[in-house]
Amino acid sequence: MRRAAIYVRVSSADQNPATQLHDLRRLVQQRGLAIVHEYSDVISGAKARRPALDDMMTAARRAEFDVVLVWACDRLARSVRHFLEVLDELNRLGIEFASFRENLDTGGALGRAVVVIVSAVAELERNLIVERVKAGMRRAKLEGRPVGRRPRLIDRAAIVRDRQRGLSLTQVASAHLISRALVCKVLRQAREQAGHEGVPPQPLQVEENRPPM
16 A cells, blocks of 8 residues: 655634645545645745655655645645645655545546656756856856855975974864865975975965865
């Protein structure tokens, strides 16, 4: 028997989700499903944060059910875009979606066609976001503005001195808030530079990630 999750939402505490639950439980019986979870949010449709919906999506990622049933599509998501994102993720997880009021079921032929359209729209949206980011970076470069992380000024001479004092690579990295790999790079460059007489160590500008403390 396939497992079903029910999601209902009402906008305020004085509203009762009993009608939604009654219709959805009857739909579950008609389809021969077994209810494993019932999720209920009491929150405005415009609110982004929905604890029960978040819990349901977490359970979906753990494959705890096979079908999600809602009373209406607008009960599930706060916007068309959000609805498309949720439906696209459920599809990628192999979970069917059914809406009582709209009679939408992704398990049927029409529903599968809707999923294809939804997935295409979601992919288009992701590509548009990537293109907007790239366009912003190109514009920043043309305007002479820095792109990405600012380079940090690394005192190479101090790093070399700390290493010569007997500190380990990890201790040097921690003292200067840099990675062990960068410490090795600085020491290697210092050794190469030492072969050129009369060239004192200079501060080195590099881009690097701070190691976790």
